[in-house]
Amino acid sequence: MKIIVDAFGGDNAPLEILKGSALAVKELEVEILLVGDEKRIRSCAEENGISLDNMEILQADTVFEMEYEPRTLLKEHKDTSLGVAMQALAQGKGDAVVSAGSTGAIVVGATFIVKRIKGIRRTAIASVMPSEKGPFMLLDSGANIECRPEHLCQFASMGSVYMNKIIGIENPRVGVANIGVEENKGTALQLETYSALKESKLNFIGNAEVRDIPFGVADVIVADGFTGNVILKMYEGVAGMLMGNIKAIFKKNLFSKLAYLGVKGGVDSFKAKMDYKEYGGAVLLGVEKPVIKAHGSSNEKAFKNAIRQAVNCVKNDVVGEIKAACAKVE
């Protein structure tokens, strides 16, 4: 199996990308096709003592900068490492792409270069997130600002396949992100999606009241990309703010530092449960081949996990399973 890696995407490229790739080669028995400027890749690897065993390099002269318009990936900036990586995937030079680059551009590349699965109407950014009860998938978490009910139904179907095949949840519970559990809550989008999912063969549990999401109310939560992105970012924002303040409380003085020793075990295991980096990145569902968007701030370990996620998608033929599931629905 060969995973195509955009060596110049994200805040810590290329160093952490190369380190993560080397780790993946070692741990996952996978080949890597690094995409980017060969000279820079080789000098970075050499300076930092990173082995490039089992890795090939595909030359790309430039980098897709965060401020570029996503659509420019198709023309003006197709020679960037991200653009070349997407083309390589489309041409079958590898089995999946992993990039920590611009989310918008990854959506564009996945949709228009790798291409959507026939019959799938929208590509979704599917994020695996932590809850008190374990991971759940939120989709769409930002690719499609506006959606129709039929899009959300496909998201539900694709998310169920992923949570079953990759996370190993039998019969994943599907919910519609909403401002109440009652069937009559929300806008036309939520109302119509509710009715449609009720008739489906998915394990639909009704509306996922937003307040209950962090407690693990469903395994797959569907939303339009605007609402999904709000949920994702409120989760990150509130957790970041609270944890930052609690950290500061422990660091305040000698007593508080000593106090930390008494709870360190509990804190560490809770942190591990909440560590979304453990699940890899966000996966673009509805595309002909697996495309993984690693977090922009990915370090070595997070990037390795994103590669592992790509490997798992290929191994478990998530794309084929999605095709089969959606054919059944049609």
Next chain:
Amino acid sequence: MKIIVDAFGGDNAPLEILKGSALAVKELEVEILLVGDEKRIRSCAEENGISLDNMEILQADTVFEMEYEPRTLLKEHKDTSLGVAMQALAQGKGDAVVSAGSTGAIVVGATFIVKRIKGIRRTAIASVMPSEKGPFMLLDSGANIECRPEHLCQFASMGSVYMNKIIGIENPRVGVANIGVEENKGTALQLETYSALKESKLNFIGNAEVRDIPFGVADVIVADGFTGNVILKMYEGVAGMLMGNIKAIFKKNLFSKLAYLGVKGGVDSFKAKMDYKEYGGAVLLGVEKPVIKAHGSSNEKAFKNAIRQAVNCVKNDVVGEIKAACAKVE
């Protein structure tokens, strides 16, 4: 000044409502008009040793149950304590209403019995919420599932008046809740609201990236009621889940309990900063007289704070200031 209190709204009615009202009479030099079944009120007060000094009782035979359709407040259930309280406010029997009852019914009562201010197109539920830097106001947080840009502009104007007159913030910073800071982010609603607010005389700071909301990025944050409600509930949900788990870590064993002593001071002062009950309830803005929705689970102190909030709205003539501000905008 006389505050009308729905004695039978909320999970802890009438006991905590009566206790909170008695506390308000003592601390705030205010008269209370309790609305509800007189016999039940008097026996509850007697049993619990609550003084009814400076309180009158206005008889209402029934209670507005949570499962009733909000609109039934206008006809079938106008004889409930909530319905009678709203009518009393409309008739000038008091200066403001405070209820911990059904949010939907309070919106209906405020809008159609107390009535909207002339020129105000939508009544907004305005919630004062905590951030790392201090309180901010989120509106609409659930009254209007769908909104137009002109509604959000009025919300911005009303929220600025409140944060200035009641919370004491000079020149409140106004932001549009959005999935990025860039001017081109969001749906047509966010785009058009951005353009309109840029031309206004408000202290518009642009889009409030949702992830930054808990860090205090703006003093007034406007959104449609669906998005606002999602933000409110994700805030409550994530904070509730994290704090619950952290509490459990401290309670785990003797060491962790001892550890708590080392950080208790810091935890207590952080908790106080984050205690949204301190600011009272949600205020319905755009209505001819102040209407306060206290939290359904309000205890004595939370309900007293909601009465204090009503008193402050009357004292500072928030309604008059909103009328003046909106006349200027038109």
